[in-house]
Structures are given as structure tokens and as C-alpha cells.
Amino acid sequence: MTDERDLPAGDFSSWLRGMQAAISGDAAADVPCGGCTACCTSSQFVHIDPDEGDTLAHIPTELLFPAPGRPRGHVLLGYDERGHCPMLVDGRCSIYQHRPRTCRAYDCRIFAAVGLDVDAEDEHKEEIARQARRWRFSFPADDDRRRHAAVRAAARSVRATSVTHLAVRAVEHYDEFLP
Numbered sequence: 001m002t003d004e005r006d007l008p009a010g011d012f013s014s015w016l017r018g019m020q021a022a023i024s025g026d027a028a029a030d031v032p033c034g035g036c037t038a039c040c041t042s043s044q045f046v047h048i049d050p051d052e053g054d055t056l057a058h059i060p061t062e063l064l065f066p067a068p069g070r071p072r073g074h075v076l077l078g079y080d081e082r083g084h085c086p087m088l089v090d091g092r093c094s095i096y097q098h099r100p101r102t103c104r105a106y107d108c109r110i111f112a113a114v115g116l117d118v119d120a121e122d123e124h125k126e127e128i129a130r131q132a133r134r135w136r137f138s139f140p141a142d143d144d145r146r147r148h149a150a151v152r153a154a155a156r157s158v159r160a161t162s163v164t165h166l167a168v169r170a171v172e173h174y175d176e177f178l179p
């Protein structure tokens, strides 16, 4: 049976600051995953930049292939026949301390923040969408609600090629939508 109970996502403004830092690469997202591995088991290609030497040293080269349309050195880590990342072993990331930047920045609370389902048309992402719907932010100050409204307004206005990209752009540009 799947767990549909609400999950506390934290104060909205605190989360927003952390998310912006994660997107810009200044900090890793601190997500209370609670054992959920949906993002590691959803047939996702993980992009790795050429400057991620530590990460690249911990992934067998045969699991990597050139990222289409990207300059030389950009690679993708694929997934197995179940849609699982090959670095996920016994339900845990086997290279957690060395995981790619993409994984460090991933936080499915972003879909709750913008009020959209992650690429809902993609059946492989159903588990992420289900988990993301469980998050509940708290709004202890007026400022939390003000920023939340601005993020939602940004999500309605920015253009992007996927829901994930749209959500990231909304977080990056929300301050342009503050009253």
C-alpha cells in the first residue's frame, strides 16, 4: 500500500533560500527523503559536467555516455532495465558522498512549491509526482505567503521545455514577481 500521508516541507522562505542555493551549486539540497528513492528509480538520465572529477572517478566509465547536444566531456549516467540508477545499491546511493551535482540539487518539493506535477505525461515519473504531492509547506510569516505567491506567478509566466525546467526557472526568477 502506498503512503499518501502529508509530509512537512518546512517554512516556505527557508526552503526557497535553500533551493536557490542548490540550483546555483552553492549548497546541496537538504531533502528529508525518509527512505524514498523515487528520483533514483524513475528512468532519469543524470547529467554530469566535465568539472565533476570526484563524481566521475566513482562511476564506472562503461555506465557513462556522451550527453547529446552538449560539448565534449558532458556525460549522462543512464538507468537499468527497471529504470533504476545503477549506482543505487540495496536501496541506497552507493556514491552518496560523491553523487553528481544534478542529484545534489534535486528536491521534489519544488513541484509542490510551483503547484505542478512533475512531467505528469511521463509514466516513469509517477512515483516522484505522488511523493511531491505529499509535501506541505508552512507559512509562519506574511513573507512566506508573499514569496509563495510570487513563485506561483512566475510558474504561470515563464516558458520552459519541461515541468522540471519550468519549476527551476520559477524559483530562479520569482523575485521579479514579488509585489
Ligand code: SF4
Residues within 6 Å of the ligand: 039, 040, 046, 085, 086, 087, 088, 092, 093, 094, 095, 096, 099, 100, 103
Ligand atoms: S547517483 Fe545516487 S543520488 Fe544520483 S540518481 Fe544515482 S543513486 Fe540516486
